[in-house]
Amino acid sequence: MSLIQTLPNCPLDIIGDVHGQIEALQNLLHYLGYSPAGKHPQGRKLVFVGDLVDRGPDSPAVLDLFRQIHLAGNAFMVLGNHEINLLMHEPKDGSGWFFDCRAEKDSCHYAPWQRLPEKQRNSLIQFLQQQPLILQCPDLRIVHAAWLPQSIEKIKENQNSNIVQLIQEWDDELHCCIKHAPWFDDYLEEQRQYAHGLENNCVPPPMLHATATHDIYRSSRHPVRALTCGIEKAADAPFFAGGRWRFSVRNPWWEDYTDSADVVIGHYWRTWHNLSQPKHRENIFTMPPHHWHGARKNVFCVDFSVGARWRDRKKGITPAQSDFRLAALRYPEKTLMFDNGDVEQTLF
Numbered sequence: 001m002s003l004i005q006t007l008p009n010c011p012l013d014i015i016g017d018v019h020g021q022i023e024a025l026q027n028l029l030h031y032l033g034y035s036p037a038g039k040h041p042q043g044r045k046l047v048f049v050g051d052l053v054d055r056g057p058d059s060p061a062v063l064d065l066f067r068q069i070h071l072a073g074n075a076f077m078v079l080g081n082h083e084i085n086l087l088m089h090e091p092k093d094g095s096g097w098f099f100d101c102r103a104e105k106d107s108c109h110y111a112p113w114q115r116l117p118e119k120q121r122n123s124l125i126q127f128l129q130q131q132p133l134i135l136q137c138p139d140l141r142i143v144h145a146a147w148l149p150q151s152i153e154k155i156k157e158n159q160n161s162n163i164v165q166l167i168q169e170w171d172d173e174l175h176c177c178i179k180h181a182p183w184f185d186d187y188l189e190e191q192r193q194y195a196h197g198l199e200n201n202c203v204p205p206p207m208l209h210a211t212a213t214h215d216i217y218r219s220s221r222h223p224v225r226a227l228t229c230g231i232e233k234a235a236d237a238p239f240f241a242g243g244r245w246r247f248s249v250r251n252p253w254w255e256d257y258t259d260s261a262d263v264v265i266g267h268y269w270r271t272w273h274n275l276s277q278p279k280h281r282e283n284i285f286t287m288p289p290h291h292w293h294g295a296r297k298n299v300f301c302v303d304f305s306v307g308a309r310w311r312d313r314k315k316g317i318t319p320a321q322s323d324f325r326l327a328a329l330r331y332p333e334k335t336l337m338f339d340n341g342d343v344e345q346t347l348f
Helices: 022-032 059-071 081-087 100-110 118-128 149-157 163-179 184-197 209-221 223-229 306-315
Strands: 004-006 012-015 045-048 075-077 134-137 140-142 232-241 244-250 262-265 299-301 327-331 335-338 343-345
Touching: 012 022, 022 059, 022 327, 022 335, 059 075, 059 118, 081 118, 081 163, 081 223, 100 306, 149 223, 163 184, 163 209, 163 223, 184 209, 209 223, 209 232, 209 244, 262 327
Parallel strands: 004 134, 012 045, 045 075, 140 262, 262 299
Antiparallel strands: 012 327, 134 140, 232 244, 327 335, 335 343
16 A cells, blocks of 8 residues: 555545544544444545544544444545554553553553453554555645655655555664764763653753754654654753653744645644643644644644543543544535534634
8 A cells, every 4th residue: 555645536524633532533423424334425535634542542442433434435544653653563652552561651641441452453553554644636635744845755755665664764774874963972871861760750851952953853854753743843941741751842844835735734732722732832833723824824733632631531521621622624615623513614
C-alpha cells in the first residue's frame, strides 16, 4: 500500500484525533447521520486525521469500529504519531492499553480502560502498516500534523516502501548525523545527569539547551516524524507535558504555507472554549476556534482535545459538561459538527 493515497471523490466528514474515546466517536457518527455500521444515506465518507488511540477508555473499540467501516469502503485514515509509536514499538504516555510495560505507570491517569489482548497485537500492527501518511486530491490535503514540502518530497520518493523499515532507515541515518553534530557531547552529558528524572513532574530540571537542539533537529530532519509530530523551536524554559519534561515547543508551520490546496490536520489540541494552554501549545492558535488559519487561511486543525477527557473523569465531569470535544469538519461545506450535536460554520 502506498504512503500517499487519493481521497474518495465525494463529500467527506474529517474527524479529529479520537484518542480512544469510543462514546464520543459513536455520538459524533450519530449526529453526522451515519449508521452504526458507518454508512451514510448520502454517500458521504469518513476520514480520520490519525491518533485514534491512547489515553482514552477504549482504544481497541475505536480501532475495531474504524476497521469495520474501512473494510466496507466508508472510512479512511492517515497515521498519527500515536500510531507510529505502536508501529515502532515505542511505549509512550497513555499507551498502556497496548504495551505491558506502560500499563502500571499509565493506570493512575487513564484507568479504567480496555487493554488489547496480546494475541490481537500483531494483527493490529499489520493493519496499521497498510495505512497512509497522506490522503489528498487536487484541492484538499490531509496529514496528521504538518505539510512540509521537503518531507513530502522524500515520502513521494519512497511512497511504496514498508513504513516500519523506512522509519528505521531514517532513524539510523539521523542518529548517525546527530553523533557528528557540534552539540552532541553536551546533549549526552545533559542526558547522563537528568534523563532519569525527566518523567518526574515534581522535580523541574534546568533548561537543557543541547537537549532542546537535539529535539528540534530530530523533529525537522526525519520526514515521517516531521509529518506526524510537527516541527519545533526552543522553549523559553522547561515545562512538563505528555508525561515528561520538555525543552522545545511546537512551531506553527502553517504561517509559511502558501499553496492553494486546503490542508486539514489534527495533533495540536485546539480548544473550543478559551482555556489556558500548556507551555508547548501557547500562542499556536491566535484566531478563534472556528477559523481557518495559516498564511492563506486554508489550514484547519480539527483536533479539539477530546483526548483530555481523562482529566474530566478524574474530576467527576461528565462528557456533557466537558470543555473537550470530538469534532468533524464537513467538506466541502466547511462546517463543524461536534459530538454533542452542536454545529458551527467555519470562517476564514
